[in-house]
Amino acid sequence: MKFSLAIYGAPCSSQAPDTAYYFAKAALASGHDIYRLFFYMDGVQNASRLATPPQDEQNIPARWSELIKAHNIDAVVCIAAALRRGVLDKSEADRYEKDANNLADGFNLSGLGQLIDAGIESDRLITFGC
Amino acid sequence: MILHTINKSPQNPALKTCLRVAAKDSAILLIEDGVYAALPGPDLEALLQHKVYALAPDIKARGLLEKLSPQITLVDYSGFVALVEQYDTVQSWY
Secondary structure: OEEEEEEOOOOOOOOHHHHHHHHHHHHHHOOOEEEEEEEOHHHHHHHEOOOOOOOOOOOHHHHHHHHHHHHOOOEEEEHHHHHHOOOOOHHHHHHOOOOOOOEOOOEEEEOOHHHHHHHHHOOEEEEEOO | OEEEEEOOOOOOHHHHHHHHHOOOOOEEEEOHHHHHHHOOOOOHHHHOOOEEEEEHHHHHHOOOOOOOOOOOEEEOHHHHHHHHHHOOEEEEEO
C-alpha cells in the first residue's frame, strides 16, 4: 500500500514526530511505500537542521533526513507554516534577505496542495496531530 | 470501517468527541497520552463498546502494563501499520 503521513507536532513539544517516525519505519519494514511525508503547523520544526539536542538524545531532524535519503521519500514542508516559524531553504533565505537558511537535507518547501495530492494519491493518509 | 486514533489523555475532549461519533464497527487505537484511557475510568465502558487497541511502547513507557483493562489489545508499531491497512480510513483525534 501507499501511505502518506501528515505530521503536525514539533520535536520537544510533542510526541507526534516520534510516533510518525516509528510508524514510517514499521510501514517500510512491512513492505509498504511512503508516498509523502507532509510537515505542517509546528511540525515544520522537524525540518530544521540547526536543531542541536544533547548528544545522548535523538536528533529528530537528522533522523528524518537519514530515513528520507535511505528510502528516497518525498518529504514536503508547508512553506507558509515554515517561513513564519523561521524554517527556510536557501532560495527563501535569499528572497527575504536572511543571513542563514536551515532546511535539513531531503526536505522540500512546498504548498498545502501537496497534502491534498497525498490524500488523493495514497491508499491511506495518517495524521500525527499534536 | 474507520480506525480512530486518540493521542490525548481522557482529560482532553478528544476521547469524548471520538466516542460520540464513532460507529460501532469502528476500532479505536490509543497512542501517546491516549493510552491513559485504557485505565479504569468513567469513559472505559463507552470505549469498550468498540474494538480497542493500545500502542504497547506507549503503554510501557508510562508504566501502565499491569493496569490496563484486559479487553484492550496491545499492538506494536507493525501492528499499528496492520490496523491502518485493515481499516479503510484513519481518523486522528488530537
